[in-house]
Amino acid sequence: MTKNYDIAVIGAGIAGSSVAAVLAEHASVLLIEKEQQPGYHSTGRSAAMYIPSYGPPFIQALTKASGEFFKDPPSNFCNTSLLSPRAEMLIARTDQLAAIDLFMQAHASNSNVKKIDADEIQSHCPLLKRGYAAAGILDTSGSDIDVNALHQGYLKKFKQHNGTLILNSHVNSLKAETGGWIINTGSENYTAGILVNAAGAWADEIGLMASAENIGLQPMRRTALTINAPARLDLSSMPLVADIDEAFYIKPEAQYLLLSPANVDPMPPCDVQPDEMDIAVCIDEVERAFDIEVRTIVRSWAGLRSFVSDKEPVAGFSAQADNFFWLAAQGGYGIQSCPALSRYAASLILGNSLPHDLIKFGLNTDSLGVGRLL
Ligand SMILES: Cc1cc2nc3c(=O)[nH]c(=O)nc-3n(C[C@H](O)[C@H](O)[C@H](O)COP(=O)(O)OP(=O)(O)OC[C@H]3O[C@@H](n4cnc5c(N)ncnc54)[C@H](O)[C@@H]3O)c2cc1C
Missing domain, CATH: 3.30.9.10 (D-Amino Acid Oxidase, subunit A, domain 2)
Known part of the structure; x- marks a missing residue:
């Protein structure tokens, strides 16, 4: 029997896990990962640095906006410091x-x-x-980031809010239907109202399956x-x-x-x-x-490390495929920016206004959208 969700997120690296955790507070969320363990690709292979002066302007803004979370995460998020000065x-x-x-x-x-x-x-x-x-x-x-504690913290939060994580599940095909998507992983079909593409280096492949625009991810x-x-x-x-x-x-x-x-x-x-x-x-x-x-x-x-032409991340709804949201191109900065980027993306997905702290850091609803790439 097909299982139905409000939102399905493809990819359980740091991008997919963090946005899924934020979304799960407000909606039923499915998080789909092709590997046996989340974090097998870029997320588990980083240099684990937090450097607010590193990267293009919006990345620097998102990294600074993430500082508060890194320094003082919610009480039950993890039982270790996320940052150690370096x-x-x-x-x-x-x-x-x-x-x-x-x-x-x-x-x-x-x-x-x-x-x-x-x-x-x-x-x-x-x-x-x-x-x-x-x-x-x-x-x-600058600081070292405990990437494993950060990633596990988001996955724990996701599960606490009744999110469903499925591993070993490769998204093979996507079909648009009225009001959402049918997602096929070979053995199973799922339906979701909104699809979030957090597939890291594979994000343009997922876009192609959905007949969305190509964002030129490299x-x-x-x-x-x-x-x-x-x-x-x-x-x-x-x-x-x-x-x-x-x-x-x-x-x-x-x-x-x-x-x-x-x-x-x-x-x-x-x-x-x-x-x-x-x-x-x-x-x-x-x-x-x-x-x-x-x-x-x-x-x-x-x-x-996956980039689009301006080296800034992409977080916004597709201009071509309905109910398809891009969360990609975090380049070499996806860990240090994820606490703010996940809140930014979740606000847009849920149709809420942006959190004030992100606006104060110079972000607006179009800052990271696909429009700039077309
Ligand atoms: C050597 C190196 C050093 C770095 N150092 C830093 C650093 O110091 N600080 C920093 O902030 N960033 C750093 N980065 C960048 C950071 O690692 C990335 O920006 C970040 O991990 C990207 O996360 P992601 O979730 O988008 O990608 P990923 O972790 O790759 O996750 C994407 C997931 O999608 C899954 N997926 C793809 N296709 C499908 C499909 N069809 N079906 C199901 N699942 C699918 C994949 O299996 C994968 O698990 C570094 C990167 C590298 C390589």
Whole structure:
């Protein structure tokens, strides 16, 4: 027998789980995931950073608007802190100094961001080779995010509000019917009044099934690896250190160092794997900048960061397919922005006005819509 819901959300990564949790307070919601576990794709493969000065303007607004939730989540959401302070330090060689000035101009009003000299850089990261960096930027508002606690918190909230999560269920086809959708997962059919497309790198494929517009989503592979940290290094206060032109970054991750070549390689949506060449490039960059000799790789992985042309997320109803809502293109910022983005999306889906705090951060109902992409 076909099961009926007010809203069906496709994809149980951080985007789908967070919006489903907010929606479930007001409607019957089905959350559909093709994998055995939620978070198997991009959500489980991130660098877990919260950096309010990172990303395009609406992402920065959503990230700042998410700060309150991260710092003070609802009492039964999780039993651990979602954030642990971790500054971000951008470094520049002498040939990159112009980029430091550009960054400072763009963040002139941000009191958490300051320009620092070579000595101060060295004091924050003694691992850096002396003479490598000529100047830098320190952003003290950054943090590590406990992504698993965040994701599980949303899934717990979803279940507490009687949401239905189905795993191992690949959406194969979608059919519009009067007032909603028939969703086929091979073995089952479901119906829902509104369909939310939170399918990450696969969002344009879901759009195609629904005869919605193509938003030009491009998944980009990013590789990461962990190595043993040099002995006697105090990791607790070390910032994330990134090249000002985003050629690499390095950050403590438990007792290890996480390294990434910060690559942006276009890929089709898939279970992406790390590329040997990316790893070799990463090790070369890092060994040139830091007093580190990489002997053993503890773990390596890759994930997809999916973007549309302006690098901002897409959250809005389709202009072409009725009752079809896009929640996609969170790029490299989908974790740090999700508390605010999920509330933004849920307001539009439910036909409510936007929460005042989001309006104060400069968002309106069209800010993230598909209209800008057509
Ligand atoms: C190396 C790396 C570092 C990153 N670092 C950061 C960071 O420090 N901070 C930050 O904020 N962000 C970071 N990101 C970005 C962040 O991980 C993503 O923006 C975010 O995880 C996107 O979440 P999502 O739910 O949209 O996608 P996903 O987690 O990929 O979820 C989409 C889900 O949809 C499911 N799905 C797809 N098609 C179907 C179908 N037909 N039927 C059923 N289910 C389907 C998939 O199985 C998947 O589980 C990083 C990403 C990478 C790769």
